[in-house]
Amino acid sequence: MPATARGRRSRQALLDAARIVFARDGFTAARITDIADQAGAAHGSFYTYFKSKDEIFLALIEELEEDLRVSGRGESAASDDAYARILRANTEYLTAYYDNRGIMVVWEQAATLNPEVAELRSQASDRAVARVVRAIERMQAAGEVSPAIDARYAATALTGMISNFAYRWCLRDEDFELDRAAQQLSLLWANALGIPTP
Amino acid sequence: MPATARGRRSRQALLDAARIVFARDGFTAARITDIADQAGAAHGSFYTYFKSKDEIFLALIEELEEDLRVSGRGESAASDDAYARILRANTEYLTAYYDNRGIMVVWEQAATLNPEVAELRSQASDRAVARVVRAIERMQAAGEVSPAIDARYAATALTGMISNFAYRWCLRDEDFELDRAAQQLSLLWANALGIPTP
Amino acid sequence: MPATARGRRSRQALLDAARIVFARDGFTAARITDIADQAGAAHGSFYTYFKSKDEIFLALIEELEEDLRVSGRGESAASDDAYARILRANTEYLTAYYDNRGIMVVWEQAATLNPEVAELRSQASDRAVARVVRAIERMQAAGEVSPAIDARYAATALTGMISNFAYRWCLRDEDFELDRAAQQLSLLWANALGIPTP
Amino acid sequence: MPATARGRRSRQALLDAARIVFARDGFTAARITDIADQAGAAHGSFYTYFKSKDEIFLALIEELEEDLRVSGRGESAASDDAYARILRANTEYLTAYYDNRGIMVVWEQAATLNPEVAELRSQASDRAVARVVRAIERMQAAGEVSPAIDARYAATALTGMISNFAYRWCLRDEDFELDRAAQQLSLLWANALGIPTP
DNA sequence: TATGAATGAGACTTCATTCAT
DNA sequence: AATGAATGAAGTCTCATTCAT
Numbered sequence: 078m079p080a081t082a083r084g085r086r087s088r089q090a091l092l093d094a095a096r097i098v099f100a101r102d103g104f105t106a107a108r109i110t111d112i113a114d115q116a117g118a119a120h121g122s123f124y125t126y127f128k129s130k131d132e133i134f135l136a137l138i139e140e141l142e143e144d145l146r147v148s149g150r151g152e153s154a155a156s157d158d159a160y161a162r163i164l165r166a167n168t169e170y171l172t173a174y175y176d177n178r179g180i181m182v183v184w185e186q187a188a189t190l191n192p193e194v195a196e197l198r199s200q201a202s203d204r205a206v207a208r209v210v211r212a213i214e215r216m217q218a219a220g221e222v223s224p225a226i227d228a229r230y231a232a233t234a235l236t237g238m239i240s241n242f243a244y245r246w247c248l249r250d251e252d253f254e255l256d257r258a259a260q261q262l263s264l265l266w267a268n269a270l271g272i273p274t275p
Numbered sequence: 276m277p278a279t280a281r282g283r284r285s286r287q288a289l290l291d292a293a294r295i296v297f298a299r300d301g302f303t304a305a306r307i308t309d310i311a312d313q314a315g316a317a318h319g320s321f322y323t324y325f326k327s328k329d330e331i332f333l334a335l336i337e338e339l340e341e342d343l344r345v346s347g348r349g350e351s352a353a354s355d356d357a358y359a360r361i362l363r364a365n366t367e368y369l370t371a372y373y374d375n376r377g378i379m380v381v382w383e384q385a386a387t388l389n390p391e392v393a394e395l396r397s398q399a400s401d402r403a404v405a406r407v408v409r410a411i412e413r414m415q416a417a418g419e420v421s422p423a424i425d426a427r428y429a430a431t432a433l434t435g436m437i438s439n440f441a442y443r444w445c446l447r448d449e450d451f452e453l454d455r456a457a458q459q460l461s462l463l464w465a466n467a468l469g470i471p472t473p
Numbered sequence: 474m475p476a477t478a479r480g481r482r483s484r485q486a487l488l489d490a491a492r493i494v495f496a497r498d499g500f501t502a503a504r505i506t507d508i509a510d511q512a513g514a515a516h517g518s519f520y521t522y523f524k525s526k527d528e529i530f531l532a533l534i535e536e537l538e539e540d541l542r543v544s545g546r547g548e549s550a551a552s553d554d555a556y557a558r559i560l561r562a563n564t565e566y567l568t569a570y571y572d573n574r575g576i577m578v579v580w581e582q583a584a585t586l587n588p589e590v591a592e593l594r595s596q597a598s599d600r601a602v603a604r605v606v607r608a609i610e611r612m613q614a615a616g617e618v619s620p621a622i623d624a625r626y627a628a629t630a631l632t633g634m635i636s637n638f639a640y641r642w643c644l645r646d647e648d649f650e651l652d653r654a655a656q657q658l659s660l661l662w663a664n665a666l667g668i669p670t671p
Numbered sequence: 672m673p674a675t676a677r678g679r680r681s682r683q684a685l686l687d688a689a690r691i692v693f694a695r696d697g698f699t700a701a702r703i704t705d706i707a708d709q710a711g712a713a714h715g716s717f718y719t720y721f722k723s724k725d726e727i728f729l730a731l732i733e734e735l736e737e738d739l740r741v742s743g744r745g746e747s748a749a750s751d752d753a754y755a756r757i758l759r760a761n762t763e764y765l766t767a768y769y770d771n772r773g774i775m776v777v778w779e780q781a782a783t784l785n786p787e788v789a790e791l792r793s794q795a796s797d798r799a800v801a802r803v804v805r806a807i808e809r810m811q812a813a814g815e816v817s818p819a820i821d822a823r824y825a826a827t828a829l830t831g832m833i834s835n836f837a838y839r840w841c842l843r844d845e846d847f848e849l850d851r852a853a854q855q856l857s858l859l860w861a862n863a864l865g866i867p868t869p
Numbered sequence: 870t871a872t873g874a875a876t877g878a879g880a881c882t883t884c885a886t887t888c889a890t
Numbered sequence: 891a892a893t894g895a896a897t898g899a900a901g902t903c904t905c906a907t908t909c910a911t
Contacts, residue, residue: 504904504905504906505905505906505907506905506906517907517908517909519907520906520907520908524907525906525907526906
């Protein structure tokens, strides 16, 4: 981290610029020059703060995950039933994805190009899968979900269903509505596991 | 198309080489030189048959889709029930994806880089979604699926669930088993729509 | 020269094609492939008859000069006065240039690129200059042209005036009229040398 | 334009190098590499300042025209008669052409290859023609030049006579003398229009 | 002779990264 | 810290010419 306030400002300007440029041009097509220009900095100044295009992208993703995590901190009343929890989680995810759709789509792209980005992407997925695995197993223990369901397969499939839906929606700007999507996806999710729905 | 048999052989050799190189190196890292080398041809010969890396990739995808379509021609006994049809379709899809996993994963990558590839990818998705939309609507008309389900949202979500599962499985070589995956995914799919399962 | 009639036909087809392609694309941009295509021949057949692009161009120029020489054989009545002879020569030159304007313009271009073509071009110029030098000297001997005129400078300048006019006219398709141009240029030419005009 | 003095020096070094290389090798044969080498710069540095060979050539021509314009600013005493003015203009033109003969000859070549260069070339010609047209019309109005002369045809022909003479002279390094050429060409020019000569 | 595929030298251009000021 | 110029590796593509059938 830069020592001076001025340095921190410059670094942040580059990060903000990178978010815009990556979202606009994609990972591959984005050029260091463009990011520096967008930040109002000289070409060479970029390297004062980041070693490479990959590095700034990783920093950007970290910042993004921080944002997503904060926005995901909805108050989950203990009294919520299973369906309500699913609905809220899906709504939050879709909202966050849509709000950051430019960079989310590029993240998927960058993950196909850079192993470290791929690793970050995988870890995020894995965390989500693990959370869902635990939830399913808890419900199976409580007799609320059939033992015929394999928690790991199901968690992978269902989280993938949500993230892929979000990706397609945002990538091609398809005509879906946020609330309806959250409701329909949650319905499918709950039905798939045999959880009662309203 | 080349006029002589020799020409057709050369072209095919380049396509075969491209499949290997793309699967090994990814779309971006693959170089024309490598493809020509792999095909045992001179550098310039590549350009006798293809104008660019993008063009040969598109040709490769067309060939691939042809292959997938052929392998998808399973005999569907009229007596099949809904679940059996879902299971067979999913099994076929996962099998084909796995058999071609190298190039399938690169296809996803290339789709993020080249608009024409993206278009092909989208069309393939759209066709699958459209098929499932029709099936759901038919079952809704027959009272087998609840009218609370929005066919378009559901078809997008469920096909996405399958293809995303296949992608993650093949991308990271995760420890899933083909038959179990097909069975679990089909179970989730059927449950989600309220279709009876064994 | 090809031994068989078929061979001679092929060679001529290539020459005709070359004239079209060179006139259309210019010397540099014209490709062997295009010439062969235009002639309805295979790419490789070109080399049965010509060693290179330069060679076919030289052959073409020879053919062209033959044509020009034939068309320049106007009957020059002995009774003609000097102005009439000048007018006829200029009219013939401009007519021939205009009729072959596509290739004439390319000839000028090719002369800047290929030494042999430049040599041919120079020889043609030199012949024209030499003819005019002789004519001026004859007229000076006869007291019809002032001895203050240097025949070599004048002949170079006046033939250049005509050919440059033709070049500009045809290159940019400028709005000049053949008869008026011939008349005006001849008037300038005759005046320049002090030869009586009508 | 470069922001720093160092940048401007580098750009100028490339322009100077280009002038040498183009004059030596011609437009087509000149390579970017050679220009960079000649300027003592790295290959890639060329592209810091110019997008292509065409672009640097155009910049070079602009610089050249600036030079020519400056050198053409001879003091024209109002007392000059028509012949004196013609003689001075021709002397200046031939001098400038000869001094820059290397690049002037290449300019003619490049004009046959690049439309933008051709356009610049044409504009320069057109300006010269327009100036002469006005001069002739003025003299016709004053009764000094016969109305039988068509000003546009004559101006095109006479300026072409001069420039073509210069071109041939410099292209083949023909044995002409600057002063004698200027005097002879001016004599022909004046005679052609019926202007009194010494 | 005709064909069309094969070859490979050679030029151009991009842009991430380094460096001098 | 900031600037902007300098570097050069790396890859693409063209096309005249050669060759095998």
